[in-house]
Amino acid sequence: MNRLGALVVLAVVALAAWPAVAGAADLSALEREELQAYPYALVLAGDARTEHALRRAGGVRLAQTLSVWRVRSAAALRVAPLAELVEPDRPLTTGNHFGAGDPKVGEQWWINPIGANGAEPPGPGVPVTIVDTGVDLGHPEFAGRPGTTALNGQNINGQTEEHGTAVASVAAAPANGVGLVGVYPQATLRVWDGSPSGGGISVGLVVAGIDAAVRRGPSVINISLGTIVRDPVFEAITAVAFGSGSLVVAAAGNDGNRGNPLEYPASYPHVLTVGATDSSGAAAYFSSASPFVDVAAPGQLIPVAVPTASDPTGYSTFSGTSFSSPLVAGAAAWIWTARPNLNVTQLFDLIRSSARDIGRPGFDTQSGYGQLWIPGALTAPVHPRDPTEPNEDVSHVKPNSLFRTADPPVTSPGRTRGTISARLDFSEDPRDVYRVWVPATRRTIVTLTPTADVDLAVWGPRTVSVLEGGRARKRDFRGMSERRGARRETVRVDNTSRRGAYYYVEASVGSSPPLRRVGGLRYQLSVRTTKLSTRPARR
DSSP states (O other), rough: OOOOOOOOOOOOOGGGGGTTTTTGGGOOOOHHHHHSSSEEEEEOSSSHHHHHHHTTTEEEEESSSSEEEEHHHHHHHHGGGGGSEEEEEEOOSSSGGGGGGOOTTGGGTTTTTTTTTTSOSSSOOSSSEESSSSSOTTTTTTTTTTTTSSSSSSOOOOTTEEEEEEEEHHHHHOOOSSSSSSSSTOOOOEESSSOTTTTTOHOOOOHHHHHHHTTTOOOOOOOOBBSSOOOHHHHHHHHHHHHTTOOEEOOOOOOTTTOOOOOTTTTSEEEEEEEEOTTTBBOTSSSSSOTTOOOOEESEEEEEEOOOTTTTTSSSESSSHHHHHHHHHHHHHHHHHHSSOOOOOHHHHHHHTTSSSSSSSSTTTTTOOOOOOOHHHHHSOOOOTTTSSSSSSHHHSSTTSSSSSSSSSSSSSBBBBBEEEEEETTTTTTTEEEEEEETTTTTEEHHHHESOOEEEEOOOOTTTTTTOOHHHHHHEEEEEEEESSSEEEEEEEEEESOOOEEEEEEEEEEEEEEOTTTTTTEEEEEEEEEESSSSOOOO
């Protein structure tokens, strides 16, 4: 993604790479943040001067064959310019992280169904950001937890203020011998309190939380909240998050026995929507069903941490898609850390394509593509990157609109031919819009070759949205091809004026029965320019 910043991957420096490693003074901001998440660091000293500095800082030499020292992380940062290598003193495990002695692990029935016991999660990497009510950072699960950052003040006083602590514990409670263990216990955890006064959460406060997360760089953002109102500001900030390289994971809702109204952000494009399952492996009776559900995860009778102010034990058992969502969010951060070369479109599709099918064969509206399966997501092949996402409308691709910068157009004044390969999705990516340059007194031919039913349309340079109607549509619409099935679509546009301009090309899911297979709806878009014909353009 090239919108608000590139995904920065933390590189773990292996000892075998020494001495080619640059001086530790070159540590990036994220590497410094990771180092500070641990109490101690390991330092490889290259000379007597560095050893003297380490000794003065209270360091202890660990080996004689190599000058390896253990020192407080704060001191390691000060010594870094002199050292050959500086890295966190990361903990090692002797087996399954769920066997660390946390007493409530036996109650966490969700561990086996999602395969969380089948692999060992990595150390801190891609952050998990919880946007919710406040988290009790004085709770035994979070007090002194490495790699935990409050993005704003955390309030836990109020009737509904236990929710954020519970959600965060499901995602990232540490394996510390206390209480329970989250799905990614060593995750870098960031928390935003969307209810700082204890009076409830509003869209504005959640938007501010997503914005705070985006400004700190790509992460997995969990939203275990929802509204039945489709709010354009809320939708815009989720598009900005996705465009900046973050994965937004949201709870589907708990109205499965109350008519299944659509909830947002769960029903926005490019939001990974999570339904709930019960201990039998079936969709939970309360889990909202919709075409926008992507995957499911356990969500009934989930052991959680709660503020000790609301329950002296500090623990309870909750049900709801609110607790399915952080299982998927934590797992997504784990998978992304283990597979750092994925971009957000690949991660999104990988979690869906690797899920274990439950219920009716294939996609269904209660569990999406199936139940989260971590071992599969760690090893399954991935789809190619889907370029320029999100690009659902003109505002997504026009410079200085929703994004400060725009992705390159398919064609431009200096390049009159272009090709792009991409994909659509019935619910998560139903439309792609691109800019193409149509020179003065020239004809531009746009051709789309799909693997299934995809329609093609072209819009003029004054278009505000490809969803326009009335007079605006009459002014801006330039032509459409909508042949059924996997048939090639072509639209020709003539620019009879003396000035070239950027037009907009729209590829959208066709009217044939929807293909609900991850990555199955692919197409190639080709654009070329020729001399203007005297014959009328095809409409």
